[in-house]
Amino acid sequence: MQTVGSISKTVEGVSAKEVFSVWADVNNWHKFNHGIKYARLEGDFVVGSSFVLRLPEGREVSLKLTEVTTDKSFTDMTKFPLAKMYGIHEITQENGKITLTATIKIDGMLSFLWKKLVAQKVADKMEDDLDSIVELVKNGKTE
Numbered sequence: 001m002q003t004v005g006s007i008s009k010t011v012e013g014v015s016a017k018e019v020f021s022v023w024a025d026v027n028n029w030h031k032f033n034h035g036i037k038y039a040r041l042e043g044d045f046v047v048g049s050s051f052v053l054r055l056p057e058g059r060e061v062s063l064k065l066t067e068v069t070t071d072k073s074f075t076d077m078t079k080f081p082l083a084k085m086y087g088i089h090e091i092t093q094e095n096g097k098i099t100l101t102a103t104i105k106i107d108g109m110l111s112f113l114w115k116k117l118v119a120q121k122v123a124d125k126m127e128d129d130l131d132s133i134v135e136l137v138k139n140g141k142t143e
Contacts, residue, residue, distance in 0.1 A: 001086075004115055005123025006103040009130045014137045016091040016098050020071045022133055023089060026051050032132035035125055045074070063087075083108030085119050100133070102126040 022032065026041035033039070033053075041051035050064045066086070067075040073090040088103040104123040106115050 001105050001107040002111060002115070004085075004104040004106055004119040005126060006101065007126045007130065008099055008101040009127075009134070010097050010099045011134050012097050014098065014134060016071045016093050018137045019091055019098065019100060019133060022136055023074060029053070032136050033129050034132065035122075051076075080108070080110065080114045080118070082110035083114040085114060085122070087122070100130050102130055 022028075024045040026039045026045065029039040030036055035056070037054040037056060039051055039053050041049060043049050045065065045068060047065055047068050050062055053061045053063065055061065061078055063076040063078050065074060066077045067073065071091065073088070075089070076087045078085045078087075084107050086103075086105045086107070088101075088105065090101040090103075092099045092101070104119055104126065106119045108114075111119075
């Protein structure tokens with residue numbers, strides 16, 4: 001399996017629980033993921049659940065949750081012909097701060113092609129997504 005990209009951000013003023021609740025609310029991903037029109041998850045945010053993302057050009061992409069650890073991490077997987085792409089999302093807590101890490105990995109015989117066509121573009125916008133999640137959580141707080 002090849003890592004296409006990975007980014008980590010350490011932030012204060014938000015909790016792992018708050019960030020994870022934004023991740024688990026798939027139907028509102030368009031609020032932080034500016035590369036999609038919408039996301040639809042039928043059912044719960046648990047291993048084995050599938051969801052769909054609609055891209056700006058109108059194409060829909062299906063993903064499946066392959067790992068979910070509440071308030072800590074989740075992994076989604078997208079299948080392409082002869083390749084699979086994994087989005088790995090992790091939260092670690094230390095000294096009152098949290099670190100968010102997003103990683104894109106790809107595997108399979110045609111991974112080189114799908115990296116060029118899709119995975120690199122997804123990896124290139126991970127920082128914007130993480131920044132947007134933090135802003136969404138901070139702006140959504142009512143203190």
